[in-house]
Amino acid sequence: xxxxxxxxxxxxxxxxxxxxxxxxxEPKLILPTGSTPLxxxxxxxxxxxxxxxxxxxxxxxYVDNTIQDQSYRxxxxxxxxxxxxxxxxxxxxxxxxxxxxxxxxxxGVDLCLLGIGGNGHIAFNEPGSSFQSETRIVDLTEExxxxxxxFFPTIDDVPTQAVTMGLKSIMSSKKIVLMxxxxxxxxxxxxxxxxxxxxxxxxxxxxxxxxxxxxxCE
Ligand code: PGA
Numbered sequence: 001x002x003x004x005x006x007x008x009x010x011x012x013x014x015x016x017x018x019x020x021x022x023x024x025x026e027p028k029l030i031l032p033t034g035s036t037p038l039x040x041x042x043x044x045x046x047x048x049x050x051x052x053x054x055x056x057x058x059x060x061x062y063v064d065n066t067i068q069d070q071s072y073r074x075x076x077x078x079x080x081x082x083x084x085x086x087x088x089x090x091x092x093x094x095x096x097x098x099x100x101x102x103x104x105x106x107x108g109v110d111l112c113l114l115g116i117g118g119n120g121h122i123a124f125n126e127p128g129s130s131f132q133s134e135t136r137i138v139d140l141t142e143e144x145x146x147x148x149x150x151f152f153p154t155i156d157d158v159p160t161q162a163v164t165m166g167l168k169s170i171m172s173s174k175k176i177v178l179m180x181x182x183x184x185x186x187x188x189x190x191x192x193x194x195x196x197x198x199x200x201x202x203x204x205x206x207x208x209x210x211x212x213x214x215x216x217c218e
Pocket of ligand 1 (some may be wrong): 033034035036037115116117118121122123
């Protein structure tokens with residue numbers, strides 16, 4: 001595990017990894033939303049990198065979301081995509097069912113960036129998700145709905161379902177970087193990375209991946 005001095009250093013160190021991957025021919029990335037990757041996206045925008053041949057797949061998207069500026073597509077456009085020279089045709093979200101087979105079989109993703117939820121979820125693979133899971137619609141747990149309510153006017157506005165890339169799909173990435181920001185995530189991170197590998201803690205599946213790096217800051 002890499003322990004960083006602060007949130008901005010976390011963004012900068014992970015940006016180094018992304019920059020390296022962007023130099024590959026036709027790189028493919030899986031990207032997260034949430035508060036954790038914001039310093040990374042700011043740093044990537046500042047670096048003004050060449051995204052013209054990059055393909056990105058986002059991990060998840062809400063279903064039946066009525067607050068459009070809380071959609072994950074909106075988040076990505078605002079925080080990253082619109083500041084780069086990305087080809088819009090190379091941006092994929094799992095809300096589009098046509099892209100599911102691509103997400104599940106042999107995308108050949110070079111780098112998957114992840115955050116972790118307070119209950120150990122990765123993407124919206126909530127506790128109990130099968131390690132064999134593929135892209136699908138899921139019900140969000142009460143804990144996740146509560147966690148995400150900070151972004152919505154009221155808790156009743158938080159969607160109760162999402163489309164998420166599955167654990168099997170995530171694990172097929174060549175390299176995975178888990179970003180963890182805040183002491184409140186320390187316990188679940190330790191449980192996931194050093195405890196039992198179990199579907200009750202979805203992130204624990206990462207222990208079975210050969211190329212995972214963890215970046216943590218308080
Ligand atoms: P956060 O969410 O980055 O907003 O903490 C991470 C997650 O729930 O996967």
